[in-house]
Structure formats: structure tokens, C-alpha cells
Amino acid sequence: MREMYVMGLGSLPLVSVISFFVGAVIVIQTATNIDSAFIPKYLIGFTAKQSMVLEFSTTVIGLILVGKVGSAIATEIGTMRITEQIDALEIMGVNSASFLILPKVLALVIMNPILMIYSDFVGILSGMFVGELTGLCPLNDYIIGARYYFKLYEVLYATIKALAFGFIIASVPSYYGYYVKGGAVEVGAASTRAVVSSSIMLLILNYVITQLMLL
């Protein structure tokens, strides 16, 4: 519970800010690029929704959470290792690996899809505001676009990505932290390696899931 709170709510401000600006930028870019009378304005809303749901709120938010939450997990567990806190758990008859890692994996697998949905909403809404505010896309068109061609399958695809990414963001850095040897320098190095490996694994998995589900 504490983990869910820290990792979920703790990431809300960051996710809000990023989703807000990206939603806005997508709308401006799309609008300025399709400056033609033949292309209906509602496509702007449609594009914003598709980009947010399919890719941005899962993959980009995932990468950002790797940097924020993943490095924190590796550092936390790594510090517990080098300060003998993990040894202390073992002495007290605790299976330290599952005691430390399981709650984090659970927390992120549950919280990541929720963050994803939240990011979708913030991004799509911010696009709507910017479209209306700048006059690039009237409110009505935007709403039609955002609701156009809504496929449940794509939501499923995004949710599966969010679940898988949540698992990676928690488990890979935990592993790196758990097996740290040495001192503070090694903890820092392990945290960096954890971020790099998780990012790469996340991107590869993104490709695999996309090929399996969308092709």
C-alpha cells in the first residue's frame, strides 16, 4: 500500500505536466501540418487521441517512470544491501528478495495502467483546450475526432503494454539493486545500469507487443 502510494501518487505531478504539454503540442503540430481544406478538422482530435492512447501514455510515460521510479528502486534496494539491512532481514528469518521486491512489482503493475489512463485524459483534454484556445481546432470537431473510431482492442493493447512495462520498471531495477556489491559508488552505477537496461527492455517489449497485437 505504501509502495502504491509513493510510486503512484508520487508520479502524478510529473505525469500530469508531461501529458499536458505533449497533448498540446500534438494538436498544434497536427493542425499546422494539415493546412488543407480537404482534410476535416476532426482528424486533429483523432490524431491526438490515437497518439496518446497507443504510444505516448504507455511507452513515453513508461520511459520517464524508468528514470524516476526505476532508479529510485535500484538505489533504495542497493543501499539496503550495502548497509547490511538485507542481511538483517535474512537473520530475522525473512525471505528478503520477495519481501522487498514483490510489493514493488505489485504496486507498479497495478498503478501503471491507472497512470496510463490518467495520462490519456490529461493529454486529450489539454489538446482540446489548446485547439479551442488557438482556434486551430474547434471544440466540436475535436470531440468528434477524439470519439471517432474508438476501438476497444486498442485500449486492450495499451493496457497490456502498461501492465508489462509496470512489471519491468519494478523488477529489473530491483534485481540490479539486490545484487549490488561494494559501496555508494557501486549503488550509483547499479542504478544507472538499471535505468539503461530497463529502458532497452521496455522498448524491445514495446516492439514485440506491437507487432504481435497490431500487425
Place this chain on the structure above:
Amino acid sequence: MITLKNIYKSFGEREVLKDISLKFTPGEINLLIGASGSGKTTIAKCIVGLHAPDSGEILFDDQNFVQMTFDQKRKIRQDIGFLFQGSALFDSMTVLENVMFPMQMFSDYSKVEMKDRASEYLEKVELSHAHDLFPSELSGGMMKRVGIARAISSEPKYLFCDEPNSGLDPQTSVIIDELISKLTSELKTTTIIITHDMNSVMSIGQNVFFIYKGELNWQGSNKEILNNPSNKELSDFVYASSFLKEVRKKINL
């Protein structure tokens, strides 16, 4: 009773423990002394199963600990309290929660009973005022005392203290030594203290084991150390401080 038989341990190429055989005196304080890096912590961690020795036997009352399963080890570990060299308090928990933790693992006391008992142990180490502080808010000496309270809160038969008074001023060191020796006689624990503090050796060193480069070089009582200057490694270690060297020269030992 803890007995070690022919323990060897290497980390990679480096042989850290060589043929260590010893028997700790039950119900008393046992000191493991030796220079930094001589392998004292490694011995303690082998005994409690945090390191696996390469060969040899570790017997708890004639049961070989090395070959036990996790559940059998867990049973033995209920009887072990361990104060780590760096205290190893759980950062995310308050002092009180730290002391309650072993009880949560090993006992079926109610939450209220655990709190009461933890308070009692904190009183024993004179930290009643620090219940709600976090480890980062404590001084080094306070951390050691919380570590001791946590180590004894599961009412262990065996109490390990890895350098309980390193990094503390001489007065606080004496207080900690007295505390451990009081707890040892009150709770009738077999206590194993790792130290290189000669003050501790002189005041609580009934049973001393001197480790030199991974080997058991000498064992005996503190009185025998003074009467036995013929062992070169031991007397080099004991009279390492320049103050003692001068004194020794003066009285022609």
C-alpha cells in the same frame, strides 16, 4: 552451544578464513579480536548463515547448521540476535518499529504486546524518548543502542555484536560494554562480541579469541594476555598504540 570445526572460506581467489576451529563458552561473553580485515565479520556471518563456508562444520548444539534447509535455519535464527557493524537499522521504519520487527517475524504477540515489549527493550538501552525517531535522526551511539535493542527483542539465545563500540567516544563505549554484559547475564545469552577495542578486552574479556590473517592465532582470557607476551602477533596487536608501547618500555615488559 556454538562450535566451529575446520571452517574455510574464500572470496574468489582470496582465502579469508583458514581452518578455524573454536567453541564459544555458553552463557558468557566471548570476544573475537583481531586487526581490520583479519576475517572477524566473516566468521560471524558464516556462523549465522549469511555466508556459506567452503568447508567445515558449524554446530548449534550438535546440529550442523551448514546443511540445514531454509526452514530449519529459520528455526535456529529465532534464537539469534545480531548487531551489525553499521547497525543496519531499517531506514523506512521508526526506532520502535525497528525493535518490533523481529517479534513480528518470530512471535505471535498482539500488536499491543509487541509495542509494550519493544518499549521495555528501548528502556533497557535508555532510549525511551526516541520511539518515533527515524534512523537518520539518530547519532552513531544511539543507532548502536537501537541495534542492540532490536537484536535482543526476539529473546535470543545467541547474541552477536559486530564492533558495538567502534566510532564511539570512550565513555559511550564503556556504557555499551556494560549494557551488553548486563544483558548477557540477565538474559543468559551466549554473547559473541567482535571488537578491536583493548578497553573492552580488559573489562569484559573472560574468553578471547584472537584472529590473525584468517587463522585462530590464540585463545584465552584477558589476564593471560597480560601474562603472555611471548606471542609476537598478539602482543603486537595488544600493544599497538604508542601510548601502551611507551608504558611497556617504562615497565620493561
